Amino acid sequence: MEKLGGISVFVEVVEAGGFSAAASGLNLTRSAVGKTIARLEERLGVRLFHRTTRAQSLTDEGQFFYERCLKALEEIRIGEALLEAGKRTVRGKLRVSMPVIFGRQCIAPILVSLLDEHPELELDLSFNDRIVDLLDDGYDLAIRNGPLKDDENVMARLIAHQRLTICASPSYLEKHGTPETLDDLARHTGIIYGKQDSHRTWVFPTDDDPWRRVQPQSRLRMDDLATICDLAVDGAGLVWLPCWMVREHVAAGRLVRVLTDVRPVVFQSHAVWPRSPVMLPKVRLAIDTLVERLPRLME
Known part of the structure; x- marks a missing residue:
């Protein structure tokens, strides 16, 4: 504790601009401040200040030590604040x-x-x-x-990883067949997510190429994922949506995941x-x- 006290006095002297100003801020005598600094210098084996009759300035060693003392004191302050925060009711x-x-x-x-x-x-x-x-x-x-x-x-x-999956309704698959490969997607109807003149190309990571791009046939594009999901349930075509969005429909049998052996696109949520x-x-x-x-x- 005495060592920590010496550090806090040292930092105060630096920031106050001198021994007298630091003594006033710490409610100590100038002599007590001087003795504390002297003991700190003796313990460290270096001179922290250049002293004259009118002022004090940091030595190179003093500047080096001051910068690290600031970091240490800040960590102590943060630790105290965190402990105090942990005592408070969430409100x-x-x-x-x-x-x-x-x-x-x-x-x-x-x-x-x-x-x-x-x-x-x-x-x-x-x-x-x-x-x-x-x-x-x-x-x-x-x-x-x-x-x-x-x-x-x-x-x-990071709070979660989201995975995209391809789905269709049982009625669509019964009528148009189930795609077995990525190449098959080009022969199927898709409901495409897009905004204005742009749309999302379906992409899949592969071993041979970073991304395999596939685009189903489509005359239906929209910028609302929920509506896309509803239309898929109604049998309008294949969709490429996050797993969380189709999870309940898949569990209830309203949608079926296809091409489940294809490596999916995964992205992060923060x-x-x-x-x-x-x-x-x-x-x-x-x-x-x-x-x-x-x-x-x-x-």
């Missing part, structure tokens, strides 16, 4: 932004379940496919699918939040719960 409003369909079907039910477990927690959930600015828009947490852009203002944690040395308990709770429960819904 207050948690504002979360999430993609519309993924959020509605997977994220929201998990977060809403926390309300029964934590009566002082409130949820403010926003369903939007745009990338929100966490700080400007005032969100505590956001869910993002796919690759993340570098952003020094946010932190991220929780992101504003960068801070201390994570709020309500944010930590939400992320830990998603990490625990969300992967079960992805198959």
